[in-house]
Amino acid sequence: MSLPQREPSGLTGPIPITGAAAEARRAATRRTFPDVRPLDPIGSLKWKLGVLVAATTVVAVLLVRYGLQAQIPTRYTLPAAVLVSLLVTQLLARGMTSPLRDMRVAAQAMATGDYSRRVRATSHDEVGALATAFNRMAEDLEAVDRERRELVAxxxxxxxxxxxxxxxxxxxxxxxxxxxxxxxxxxxxxxxxxxxxxxxxxxxxxxxxxGAVSLQRDTIRLEPFLASAVRAMSMSGREVRFVVDVIPPDLQVSVDSARLHQVVANLLDNASRHSPAGGTVTVRADTTGEVVRISVIDEGPGIATEDRERVFQRFTRGSSATRSDGGTGLGLAIARWAVQMHGGTIRVASTPRGGGCQIDVHLPATPPALG
CATH class of the missing domain: 1.10.287.130 (Signal transduction histidine kinase, dimerisation/phosphotransfer (DHp) domain)
Structure with missing residues (x-):
């Protein structure tokens, strides 16, 4: 009686181990060979390799010499010396290459969208420097991925x-x-x-x-310019009052008017959204030496000291902001970009008397010379 023949499966060779089985296999390997790194204090990979070769050579020589002194046949001492040398090599070399294996595992995780893996960087040689650079890259990729998700949301x-x-x-x-x-x-x-x-x-x-934007500068008077920006913002229907105060009234500045309007519009939008109903938003401009200052002051809850730099980052909104406030978290980041293009600075000033928030834009009165 013959047994029924099975259909060939079409698979040849060993079946790859993936997923939980692969992780279990790596864990078993780590238990068998502990991740000790005795050569970490050495600051050069070449010196580590030299120490590795010297250590294995010394171990082999000592074992052979002991065998000769004990009159043990060479056919026993030589294989034993080779075996012990291999174990010493495995112990020392594993610690040297552990960051490389960790980087391989982390890179495979990154390929699936997991940027949270980090490499244990304890050595001071070239591999340690590579591991440190890898961790910085992973942090940057994680930040970019987070920004992408925030942008979509x-x-x-x-x-x-x-x-x-x-x-x-x-x-x-x-x-x-x-x-x-x-x-x-x-x-x-x-x-x-x-x-x-x-x-x-x-x-x-x-x-x-x-980085594909250039400035088209012209000299503008700030009073009518700011008054026009305020009129446009007052049509938004928000229940706030706008006040423009320019000293001196004929104050001028050389800027790209479209970009400056973008800055002022973003600041006015931000101030009017956070001001209470019936509140006042003040736009003030003055000059100090070679610097023109434009300030937008509201009567809202203000910005905490620890958040005054963070609010100029992308997708960041004040602690009092909610999803329903109409903000994208991009306005102040774009304003800072436009101000920096002019060679100026933008910052959250100290809390005005009576509360609220004041954001100051400092622009050079005359454009910087090119070249």
Missing amino acids: NVSHELRTPVSALHAVLENLVDGVSEPDEETLGTALAQTERLGRLVEQLLDLSRLDA
């Missing part, structure tokens, strides 16, 4: 809100629920403008990353 939220509002307004108009009166059309226009600001911020973000 912020943009998705900011797009959904005005799109939903526009959809509702247009649907009511089509169904005849509401009439195309001034209030209804104004609501649709406000949401369209909000979409436009978001798209403009995203375009500015791409220009910032590409």
